[in-house]
Amino acid sequence: MTKPFFTVWGRTNSHNVKKVVWFAEELGLAYERRDIGGQFGYTDDYLAKNPNRLIPTIEDGKIVLWESNAILRYMAAEYGGERWFPTDPIDRARADRWMDWQMTYAEAQRTPFLSFARTPQEEWDTSAIEQAIAVCARHLSVMEHYLKDRFWLSGGRIGIGDIPMGVYAYTWFSLPFEKPEFPAVADWYERLCERPGYAAQVMIPLT
Numbered sequence: 001m002t003k004p005f006f007t008v009w010g011r012t013n014s015h016n017v018k019k020v021v022w023f024a025e026e027l028g029l030a031y032e033r034r035d036i037g038g039q040f041g042y043t044d045d046y047l048a049k050n051p052n053r054l055i056p057t058i059e060d061g062k063i064v065l066w067e068s069n070a071i072l073r074y075m076a077a078e079y080g081g082e083r084w085f086p087t088d089p090i091d092r093a094r095a096d097r098w099m100d101w102q103m104t105y106a107e108a109q110r111t112p113f114l115s116f117a118r119t120p121q122e123e124w125d126t127s128a129i130e131q132a133i134a135v136c137a138r139h140l141s142v143m144e145h146y147l148k149d150r151f152w153l154s155g156g157r158i159g160i161g162d163i164p165m166g167v168y169a170y171t172w173f174s175l176p177f178e179k180p181e182f183p184a185v186a187d188w189y190e191r192l193c194e195r196p197g198y199a200a201q202v203m204i205p206l207t
């Protein structure tokens with residue numbers, strides 16, 4: 001299959017944009033990223049493509065698509081083949097499960113992220129931050145249990161199920177607060193850090 005030129009709209013420091021550009025690199029897709037959202041604001045042209053006033057959005061000549069995990073599934077199905085988008089319903093379901101689970105996890109990590117990365121310390125709600133970190137830790141203990149016997153959330157090798165939580169893991173490990181130990185999660189994160197696309201697109205300063 002010919003790989004298309006791929007456009008990704010969204011600022012680089014967005015978790016949901018990071019998922020898409022990192023995955024484009026894993027798939028070897030040629031793409032161009034255009035800044036929009038956050039400090040860049042929105043244009044009428046963009047809002048016609050994505051009326052949610054959110055990022056990311058992609059366009060590859062065949063489709064304009066928003067909603068990051070739907071974008072990942074489309075990219076995997078269209079350009080990733082069996083390697084990234086298994087046809088076996090059980091393998092597919094395992095990956096889907098972690099992709100959907102990430103949405104819940106992201107809610108928990110939102111307060112610590114926005115506080116540490118984007119809010120002056122004197123404005124922090126420390127009790128809300130502590131509570132949110134405890135919720136993140138409860139979630140991560142579920143991942144820890146799963147990863148004890150596996151290298152990847154997707155199974156024996158990295159797959160689409162690892163992409164969304166991979167992005168949030170970078171934030172978790174980078175935010176400067178004391179964390180409970182999750183050795184299997186930490187080992188999985190180290191494996192992610194060895195991937196050039198992850199290092200280039202995900203491991204950037206949190207802003």
Ligand SMILES: N[C@@H](CCC(=O)N[C@@H](CS)C(=O)NCC(=O)O)C(=O)O
Nearest residue numbers: 014015016037038054055056067068
């Ligand atoms: N469920 C959506 C959420 C998208 C979302 O909330 N994106 C954030 C950035 S991570 C956003 O657009 N924030 C507003 C902005 O940047 O202007 C998805 O997964 O794509």
